[in-house]
Amino acid sequence: MRKAKTKKAGRVQKIIRPLYPSQPEKAEISVEGADHLYREIRIDNAMEDENGKTVKLKEGAEVNVVIEADKTDTTEK
Numbered sequence: 001m002r003k004a005k006t007k008k009a010g011r012v013q014k015i016i017r018p019l020y021p022s023q024p025e026k027a028e029i030s031v032e033g034a035d036h037l038y039r040e041i042r043i044d045n046a047m048e049d050e051n052g053k054t055v056k057l058k059e060g061a062e063v064n065v066v067i068e069a070d071k072t073d074t075t076e077k
Contacts, residue, residue: 002071003068003069003070003071004068004069004070004071004074005066005067005068005069006066006067007064007065007066007067008031008032008033008034008064008065008067009031009032009033009062009063009064009065010029010030010031010032010062010063010064010065011029011030011032011060011061011062011063012027012028012029012057012058012059012060012061012063013028013029013030013040013059014027014028014059015027015028015045015056015057015058015059016028016042024044024045024046025044025045025046025056026042026043026044026045027042027043027044027045027056027057028040028041028042029041029042029043029063029065031065041065045057
């Protein structure tokens with residue numbers, strides 16, 4: 001089943017180092033087109049490339065933020 005989705009452009013504003021080694025590094029991403037107070041999101045700075053290797057984002061990187069939802073969880077506009 002296809003999912004409803006939207007894509008927004010973003011940029012990595014900063015990389016946040018963990019206070020403790022057991023905690024993950026975070027990437028703060030500014031999402032274009034979002035409300036001012038809710039523009040920044042923080043995610044673990046760990047991704048997989050096409051070969052399955054773990055990689056991380058760099059400060060200033062341009063990214064796409066994709067939001068997906070099952071069709072049963074949406075209504076017509």
